Amino acid sequence: MPEVPRIVVLTGAGVSQESGLATFRDLGGIWSQVRLEEVATPEAFAADPARVHAFYSARRAQLIEPGVQPNAAHRALARLDAAWPADFLLVTQNVDDLHERAGSTRMVQMHGALNRVRCTACGAVTPWREQLDMRTPCPSCSRTTLRPDIVWFGEMPMQMGRIAEALAGCTLFVSIGTSGQVHPAAGFVAEVRDHAHTVELNLEQSAGSMLFDEVAQGPATKSVPAFVDRLLATL
Numbered sequence: 518m519p520e521v522p523r524i525v526v527l528t529g530a531g532v533s534q535e536s537g538l539a540t541f542r543d544l545g546g547i548w549s550q551v552r553l554e555e556v557a558t559p560e561a562f563a564a565d566p567a568r569v570h571a572f573y574s575a576r577r578a579q580l581i582e583p584g585v586q587p588n589a590a591h592r593a594l595a596r597l598d599a600a601w602p603a604d605f606l607l608v609t610q611n612v613d614d615l616h617e618r619a620g621s622t623r624m625v626q627m628h629g630a631l632n633r634v635r636c637t638a639c640g641a642v643t644p645w646r647e648q649l650d651m652r653t654p655c656p657s658c659s660r661t662t663l664r665p666d667i668v669w670f671g672e673m674p675m676q677m678g679r680i681a682e683a684l685a686g687c688t689l690f691v692s693i694g695t696s697g698q699v700h701p702a703a704g705f706v707a708e709v710r711d712h713a714h715t716v717e718l719n720l721e722q723s724a725g726s727m728l729f730d731e732v733a734q735g736p737a738t739k740s741v742p743a744f745v746d747r748l749l750a751t752l
């Protein structure tokens with residue numbers, strides 16, 4: 518009986534694209550509308566907090582739009598999470614809540630989450646769905662020192678210890694809907710390819726495609742359910 522694979526799945530903005538959330542580097546993507554240096558770094562927040570709050574409040578507001586729902590790819594990954602009898606970890610670069618709403622539980626949001634805010638004074642992290650600006654008081658300490666609980670460029674991604682452990686132990690690594698341009702996530706495939714079978718499910722070639730054992734191109738709502746069904750059929 519061959520050993521049941523220990524799985525790590527990495528997702529990026531492409532997995533939420535068919536739910537109506539913009540990606541970053543595709544045509545018309547977020548970074549073609551606004552420069553990341555102006556809204557996604559600690560320096561940007563220090564220089565113009567109102568601008569940064571407005572950028573994230575607009576994206577947070579999208580999450581409660583009726584048309585923004587988990588898609589077939591999110592649901593298939595939640596099904597895999599629930600059914601897989603061995604180690605499984607979903608590591609997402611996304612800050613939306615669609616994996617969570619689809620039911621994924623063994624999950625790390627390495628770049629933080631739009632639906633949480635963090636107080637830079639007392640450290641409290643609070644679930645948050647509304648707008649946020651410089652006058653919003655922290656629910657815990659009442660000081661106006663809240664920021665999005667998001668990992669900006671130049672900041673350390675979250676739960677890197679747990680991610681490193683899962684990467685070291687995995688025998689199957691699947692990368693879905695990411696252009697492979699942001700580190701350290703973009704470096705995961707190089708870290709695992711000596712001890713894991715690596716698969717990329719993406720709409721088109723990514724910066725790291727040549728590092729994968731298997732590459733399947735197409736929309737995530739088609740490729741991910743098919744891949745999950747194939748995996749579950751091996752149990």
Ligand code: BV8
Nearest residue numbers: 529530531540541542610670671694695696700720736737
């Ligand atoms: C850190 C939160 C150090 C914000 C984000 C040079 C070399 C190596 C590293 C660096 C370097 N220069 C600078 C760095 C570091 C930097 C970095 O990598 N910069 C890049 C730009 C070169 N990284 C960092 O700063 C990281 N931190 O290094 O800290 C440190 C060490 C010690 C102590 C302290 C600090 C932090 C990076 C995190 C930044 N925050 N997000 C926000 O969301 O607003 S990153 C941002 O990019 C998003 O989170 C996004 O998720 C992420 C990656 O983008 P993708 O998800 O891949 O999205 P993209 O649009 O690019 O691609 C979408 C893909 O989907 C495409 O391939 C497309 O074809 C595909 N697709 C589209 N539709 C579909 C589809 N696929 C399937 N189906 C579809 N329907």
